[in-house]
Amino acid sequence: GAGVSQSPSNKVTEKGKDVELRCDPISGHTALYWYRQSLGQGLEFLIYFQGNSAPDKSGLPSDRFSAERTGGSVSTLTIQRTQQEDSAVYLCASSLADYYEQYFGPGTRLTVT
Amino acid sequence: GNSVTQMEGPVTLSEEAFLTINCTYTATGYPSLFWYVQYPGEGLQLLLKATKADDKGSNKGFEATYRKETTSFHLEKGSVQVSDSAVYFCALSGQAGTALIFGKGTTLSVSS
Numbered sequence A: 001g002a003g004v005s006q007s008p009s010n011k012v013t014e015k016g017k018d019v020e021l022r023c024d025p026i027s028g029h030t031a032l033y034w035y036r037q038s039l040g041q042g043l044e045f046l047i048y049f050q051g052n053s054a055p056d057k058s059g060l061p062s063d064r065f066s067a068e069r070t071g072g073s074v075s076t077l078t079i080q081r082t083q084q085e086d087s088a089v090y091l092c093a094s095s096l097a098d099y100y101e102q103y104f105g106p107g108t109r110l111t112v113t
Numbered sequence B: 001g002n003s004v005t006q007m008e009g010p011v012t013l014s015e016e017a018f019l020t021i022n023c024t025y026t027a028t029g030y031p032s033l034f035w036y037v038q039y040p041g042e043g044l045q046l047l048l049k050a051t052k053a054d055d056k057g058s059n060k061g062f063e064a065t066y067r068k069e070t071t072s073f074h075l076e077k078g079s080v081q082v083s084d085s086a087v088y089f090c091a092l093s094g095q096a097g098t099a100l101i102f103g104k105g106t107t108l109s110v111s112s
Helices: none
Strands: A005-007 A010-013 A019-024 A031-038 A042-050 A065-069 A075-079 A088-095 A108-112 B003-006 B011-014 B019-021 B023-026 B032-038 B044-050 B056-059 B062-065 B075-077 B086-093 B106-111
Touching: A005 A088, A010 A019, A019 A108, A031 A075, A042 A065, A042 A075, A075 A088, B003 B086, B011 B019, B019 B106, B023 B032, B023 B086, B032 B062, B044 B062
Parallel strands: A010 A108, B011 B106
Antiparallel strands: A005 A019, A019 A075, A031 A042, A031 A088, A065 A075, A088 A108, B003 B023, B019 B075, B032 B044, B032 B086, B044 B056, B056 B062, B062 B075, B086 B106
């Protein structure tokens, strides 16, 4: 079946602009996660959604970052007023509520110039 | 808090050599442990997992055993191939549905 998909695959933006990154999880997966992969910091957790519960936002690095999940499916990660240090690969993953396996999408490579 | 430490790379091996990538963890309770692999230009893929002490995860010739007494989950393969060249990440999860905590990754390069 279809895996996790993300769009766009690459995004180049100017410093100070806002960007939106999209994630389509595997159908039926109720948990959705965003991570960031950068050279200096490795893989960092950003935010996760579990069913209808309030999201765990504890990994968001600043209030410029936000995310929403509509209808328990698609999620959008928004970065406002982008900075150069936001350049990274943003990964989305999903899992069934009671299972540990997280399945990752291919990522969105964000470059802030 | 929970954390994962894995050996720094790069690890460079010849084809058919034995591979060990060390991974140790710090966690409260009984976490689940994972190895993920990232091939060049691709996303993260789950390689293997273990959910309780003494469990052995295995896949594609790779193995790792959950050792609670040494808080370790070392990845091994008896005979590596060029196609195994990738970045390997050790990770843990405190419970189902929570975020994974990753090690910094180990780059493996296998030459023929």
